[in-house]
């Protein structure tokens with residue numbers, strides 16, 4: 540927006556998100572800059588996780604690693620960062636060892652007073668904006684750059700649980716025991732999400748993703764009461780509606796199309812564990828996924844962005860991921 544970036548040479552992802560014609564599905568994978576890549580592990584040998592996020596040169600380098608390795612196969616870069624930088628900007632200490640750990644999670648609503656009252660995203664998260672600008676330059680227009688943030692409910696859950704949790708018992712207890720205080724906290728987080736997302740677009744992000752990874756743990760009623768209003772608020776305040784809805788592998792796109800009340804592009808949804816199943820399984824399951832999205836598109840969906848239904852995991856052979864990309868290129872035509 541502000542900077543003079545090299546012109547974009549592959550706009551498949553943006554065209555799919557806008558519902559325009561595409562010859563094949565664009566493809567990228569969540570956590571594509573991650574531990575399954577030896578070149579990523581090499582950087583991590585010398586630099587702690589959040590140090591990589593906070594050092595624009597390092598964040599740019601790891602963001603570009605999968606683009607270099609899979610040139611011509613992968614259709615997007617996603618800025619290297621983490622959803623937990625917002626709790627950090629609110630003054631919470633978060634370590635990655637190896638999963639996320641908060642040194643003092645929120646225990647009761649009284650603890651909310653310990654969070655910073657005002658968050659200046661340029662001051663607290665300016666390193667992300669700098670990394671986006673640097674990455675846009677270094678990408679030389681090969682593929683679009685995705686920015687992202689965590690959704691308020693998912694961030695609130697991490698801030699209360701203090702890390703990943705199977706049951707989310709503590710954070711869900713807040714919703715039932717302290718609904719007003721929960722809503723106030725969610726609203727506060729939403730405001731930071733808006734500033735952060737707008738700042739990312741100004742810095743060069745060409746598409747934004749909001750990760751509500753813990754949404755599936757809420758009943759439909761609680762999702763509608765607590766999370767959905769914040770997602771709407773973010774989308775309205777950041778000026779754009781959601782063009783794309785991400786699915787995991789527990790959903791059939793044909794069922795989703797039947798229930799979705801907006802005509803959105805869909806993203807997803809291969810089970811990441813398929814990548815451990817060998818080339819034949821990868822090909823078979825990608826083909827099945829392509830057929831499911833192809834027939835879903837006969838419904839109301841505007842487009843499809845091929846992806847995994849969740850982040851890629853550390854044990855995957857990078858050559859098997861290459862095969863996944865090649866299979867998507869082969870089977871996703873004639874959408």
Ligand SMILES: Cc1c2[nH]c(c1CCC(=O)O)Cc1[nH]c(c(CCC(=O)O)c1C)Cc1[nH]c(c(CCC(=O)O)c1C)Cc1[nH]c(c(C)c1CCC(=O)O)C2
Pocket residue numbers: 568569570571572573574583588617618619620621622623635637638639687703750752849850
């Ligand atoms: C819940 C969540 C987090 N982070 C994120 C989410 C939402 C998506 C999801 O549900 O997976 C999002 C995220 N985290 C990371 C990215 C970077 C961009 C990309 O996708 O390549 C993105 C988009 C890097 C990362 N974030 C993390 C890693 C691995 C840690 C490392 O390098 O040591 C990476 C590459 C760590 C992280 N960060 C988080 C967890 C639970 C973990 C541990 C998971 C694991 O061990 O794989 C919080």
